[in-house]
Amino acid sequence: MQISSRFSIGVHILALLAIRPQDHHTSEWLAGSVGTNPVVIRRVLGLLKKAGLANVRAGSGGATLARELDEITLLDVYRAVDVVEAGNLFHMHEQPNPNCPVGANIEQVLRLLMLKAQSALEGVLAAVTLRELVDVLAMEIRTKGAANG
Amino acid sequence: MQISSRFSIGVHILALLAIRPQDHHTSEWLAGSVGTNPVVIRRVLGLLKKAGLANVRAGSGGATLARELDEITLLDVYRAVDVVEAGNLFHMHEQPNPNCPVGANIEQVLRLLMLKAQSALEGVLAAVTLRELVDVLAMEIRTKGAANG
DNA sequence: CAGAGTTGTAACTATAATGGTTACATCGGA
DNA sequence: TCCGATGTAACCATTATAGTTACAACTCTG
Numbered sequence: 001m002q003i004s005s006r007f008s009i010g011v012h013i014l015a016l017l018a019i020r021p022q023d024h025h026t027s028e029w030l031a032g033s034v035g036t037n038p039v040v041i042r043r044v045l046g047l048l049k050k051a052g053l054a055n056v057r058a059g060s061g062g063a064t065l066a067r068e069l070d071e072i073t074l075l076d077v078y079r080a081v082d083v084v085e086a087g088n089l090f091h092m093h094e095q096p097n098p099n100c101p102v103g104a105n106i107e108q109v110l111r112l113l114m115l116k117a118q119s120a121l122e123g124v125l126a127a128v129t130l131r132e133l134v135d136v137l138a139m140e141i142r143t144k145g146a147a148n149g
Numbered sequence: 150m151q152i153s154s155r156f157s158i159g160v161h162i163l164a165l166l167a168i169r170p171q172d173h174h175t176s177e178w179l180a181g182s183v184g185t186n187p188v189v190i191r192r193v194l195g196l197l198k199k200a201g202l203a204n205v206r207a208g209s210g211g212a213t214l215a216r217e218l219d220e221i222t223l224l225d226v227y228r229a230v231d232v233v234e235a236g237n238l239f240h241m242h243e244q245p246n247p248n249c250p251v252g253a254n255i256e257q258v259l260r261l262l263m264l265k266a267q268s269a270l271e272g273v274l275a276a277v278t279l280r281e282l283v284d285v286l287a288m289e290i291r292t293k294g295a296a297n298g
Numbered sequence: 299c300a301g302a303g304t305t306g307t308a309a310c311t312a313t314a315a316t317g318g319t320t321a322c323a324t325c326g327g328a
Numbered sequence: 329t330c331c332g333a334t335g336t337a338a339c340c341a342t343t344a345t346a347g348t349t350a351c352a353a354c355t356c357t358g
Contacts, residue, residue, distance in 0.1 A: 083150060091157070113273070
């Protein structure tokens with residue numbers, strides 16, 4: 001089991017939009033950097049748009065950020081790309097026997113713990129803004145460099 | 150996407166073994182409380198056994214805890230049931246373009262963050278022992294009660 | 299206004315994981 | 329020896345993922 005790559009793709013896309021705001025970012029172009037198919041990009045971009053994180057121009061093409069860099073956290077992206085149904089990272093088995101003392105009571109106890117674990121994960125994502133990510137990326141790029149793409 | 154119910158099933162099983170240590174816990178019996186098929190129980194129990202958390206007697210049947218209640222955390226169970234390949238809760242897209250400055254550098258930055266998020270989740274699970282869980286369960290049972298099963 | 303380039307989306311595919319189920323060889327104890 | 333249990337293989341239906349082709353609709357430009 002793994003959290004879908006839509007998340008990392010979404011972050012990658014937004015980082016591209018942030019780092020070169022002037023460019024004409026078509027799905028074709030973005031697909032080139034992400035290393036996938038343009039349709040996959042359009043799907044993720046559609047989700048980012050629906051969540052109010054990106055603007056996409058139909059027809060002429062090209063995507064831009066819809067919010068300030070400071071106002072996008074990785075949790076926003078995580079939520080946007082529909083990678084986990086809200087509150088349900090863990091799958092609880094569904095028919096514990098209500099006639100068994102453990103079966104009857106374990107569900108609520110476990111659910112609370114699962115929620116706590118999930119919140120801890122989301123807290124880490126919420127603590128990182130796109131600006132911070134892009135700043136780190138920009139520094140990496142400055143030190144190591146890389147050809148254009 | 151969801152983390153497999155093998156985790157909640159595993160916890161449920163161990164809680165049953167803990168709460169009524171004297172009983173003869175066959176896969177049939179456990180399946181009754183969990184609300185699933187005996188084979189599903191045997192599969193999870195096999196994983197718990199492999200991880201050194203439970204003993205299972207072949208032939209005569211019956212499972213018991215292999216460790217003290219204090220020495221089993223929910224993280225142990227989580228790891229045992231193979232619900233997530235170690236260190237890979239998030240699926241990173243696989244071919245970022247090395248010729249693009251973002252594609253070339255985003256992987257390591259994102260991987261670090263994913264690892265942090267995952268560790269936060271696991272930290273919550275690691276902080277709860279089976280004893281604590283069973284204590285809470287026992288209290289629930291005492292207050293609310295429930296028929297046998 | 300016509301055409302080129304792009305988005306949005308449907309449809310199909312291959313692949314994989316999950317959870318349930320049947321079946322059966324093997325084991326252990328009475 | 330026989331009964332009941334485990335360990336596993338095999339199969340199935342369901343679901344999600346990610347890639348791909350195809351195409352209608354849109355927007356800018358010449």
